[in-house]
Amino acid sequence: MTDASSQPVVPETTGGPGAEWWRSAVIYQIYPRSFADASGDGIGDLPGIASRLPQIAELGVDAIWLSPFYRSPQKDAGYDVADYRDVDPIFGTLDDFDRMLETAHGLGLRVIVDLVPNHSSDQHEWFREALAAGAGSEARERYIFRDGKGSDGELPPNNWQSVFGGPAWTRVPDGQWYLHLFDTSQPDFDWNHPEVGDMFVDVLRFWLDRGVDGFRVDVAHGNAKAPGLPDVDEEKVAAGSMDSPFFGQEHVHEIYRRWHEVLDEYEGDRVLCAEAWVQPLEKMARFVRPDEMHQAFNFVYLETPWDARQLRTVIDESIEAFGAVGAPPTWVLSNHDTIRHRTRLALVPPPPHGAGIGPTSASKADPTVSLRRGRAATALMLALPGGAYVYQGEELGLPEVTAIEPEQRQDPTFARTQGELWGRDGCRVPIPWEADAPAYGFNATGESWLPQPPEWAALARDGQADVAGSTLELYRLALRLRRELGLGTGELEWLDVGSTALAFRNGRVTVVANLGHDAVDVPRGEILLTSSPLDAASLAADEVVWVRTS
Known part of the structure; x- marks a missing residue:
């Protein structure tokens, strides 16, 4: 285990203010x-x-981002955290984390x-204390408990709906309701309570001291x-x-x-990177002012359709x-x-967000069409100035998996909407x-928590490595x-x-x-690069080319 008093080894800093590594880094997301x-x-x-990790380093990225591996009942694949300072046994131990970190560095x-500050698991010690303490207790002030509406408080405090479907409020046996913007098992913290902010500062220091x-x-x-x-x-x-x-x-x-x-x-x-689903872009940019975060995922860009005019507008505005x-x-x-x-x-047609x-x-x-377009979109994105994130498996050209039976699906979105929304399992195989x-x-062993489709064999990494024209080699x-x-x-x-x-010049x-x-x-x-083999001296539909000019 890392001695918190020692100085962790980190890759060399690339520059001072205005030249920090994260300004131009490509970061690879690992879904553990x-x-x-x-x-x-x-x-x-x-x-x-x-x-x-050696194969990820060979890919040529600058950093990795790990989705949650903390102790959790796994009701939402680890985004329901029960202990922010420990590793869930399904992923290993703190010693395993330290060895992984040392290998990466x-x-x-x-x-x-990943850090999840909006909510915890309902198995977090604070929430268990809140349930045991009862209405009006100090323990409940760390979360958002409210009395209900109606003659007997039988109605939720307001009309908010969960992102995962259904009401954003759950009633407890003593009659109060607690807020959960996501699953029932993910109660929202009340950030007006000073202990919440203090706890997360301690969590930041815990992992920074380990060397993240x-x-x-x-x-x-x-x-x-x-x-x-207030009501929505x-x-x-x-x-x-x-x-x-x-x-x-x-x-x-x-x-x-x-x-x-x-x-x-x-x-x-x-570095701090914000998952901030806000619009317009000017509002998103407020998260990365000089005294706040450093990066914010550009979800406006992610959601832009494959259309030249719309993409140019979003790139300019970004x-x-x-x-x-x-x-x-x-x-x-x-x-x-x-997806x-x-x-x-x-x-075709585009599904609702x-x-x-x-x-x-x-x-x-x-x-x-999807493979050509996916490769072209990547070639376009990686030529843009700024930072970029890639998601595990996209370097193999993996498509969304649809052939997952209802009984195999594990995303709470699918369950909470009674199958109306398919959820996110298809990108998590x-x-x-x-x-x-x-x-x-x-x-x-051949075990897999979600079923891998037969076509995965043709997309496996070992079949693409050093093969000219493969998606892996394009990346x-x-x-x-x-x-x-x-x-x-x-x-x-x-x-x-x-x-x-x-068309644009970059250098x-x-x-x-x-x-x-x-x-x-x-x-x-x-x-220098083509997203697909060129036909003579012209680009066909859904193709991108990089050319070195004098």
Whole structure:
């Protein structure tokens, strides 16, 4: 175990203010239960992660981000935390974490861990104390307990709905109700209580002392609620408004200013990244002002359809909004909560946001179109200035898995909506490493907590390594060129190529993306990268090229 009094080894800092590593980094998201399983029980773990990190370092990324591995009853795949200072036994031990961290740092990879401050598990010691203490107790003030409405308090305190479906309130035996913006097993903290903020500062220090390089903050926009907990204006919600009494409240920023001060006490440019589902981009950029967080996932970019005009608008607005507060834009296409972008960008018709897709969904994606479009979207994103995140398995061209039976699904969204929403299991299936191994190399036993489809064999990593034109080699090449040519720290200059294509210069590299149907000319120069094999001197639909110009 790491001695908290010793100085942890971290990769060398790349520069001072304005040149920090995270401004241009590409960070690889690891979903621990689906990455690599050393124990063979069908659930990924920390020793499994450590064993595969050399292959992630070879990919050419700068850091890894781990989704939660804390002690948890796993009602929401670890985002229901029972102990923020311990590792759940299904993932290993604190010693396993320390060894994994040491391995990552030895390979030059920084390590970012997930932190879940909006809510805990209902098995957290504080919530168990709150239930035992009863109404009006100090223990209940750490969470959001309220009396109900109606003659006997039989109605919820307000009309808020859970993100996972159904009411956001659950009644306890003594008659009070507690708030849970997500699953019933995930009660929301009351961040007006000073002990909540103090506890999380202690959690930050616990992991920083062990040597982590930063935190991705789950539901970063949700900790603060509007005073008085007013009803949601359902007419505004129906009209698509992002305004909410429980998301994006202004006083949430006070929390991250305090956290920023904590991270500043540590060497090595430690980083805070916000999962902040807020719009417009100017509002998202408020999370990354100089005294708050450092990065924010650009979900507006992630949700933009495969359309040249819309993408150009979002790219421009992102660079302007984040640049206005001195922060880099942070691009992302896929993660553990969204349909994998290879599939999502080719779905016809596009499904509603958050609905997911399953075996009976009306939305379908042609596999050939989806692979071409997914590769093209990646080649476009990795040429943009700023930081970027990639999600495990996208470097293999993995599609969303739809062939998961109802009884096999584990996302609480599926259960709480009685199957109306398919949920997120399709992007969380354990990834394939070796075509001919049990569970495709995920482990040695063949066990898998979600079923792996037969087509995983053709997409396994060992079948793509060193194979010209494979998706894995496309990622390797793009990441190497991005680093060598300084694209992450460059500047974007648009070029005019018509309304259905995008073209820009970033340093000495010209990037052209054809998002339409008609062929587009390839600029003269040295071709550095193509998302698909070129046909003569033109780009077909859903192709991207990088050209070195003089």
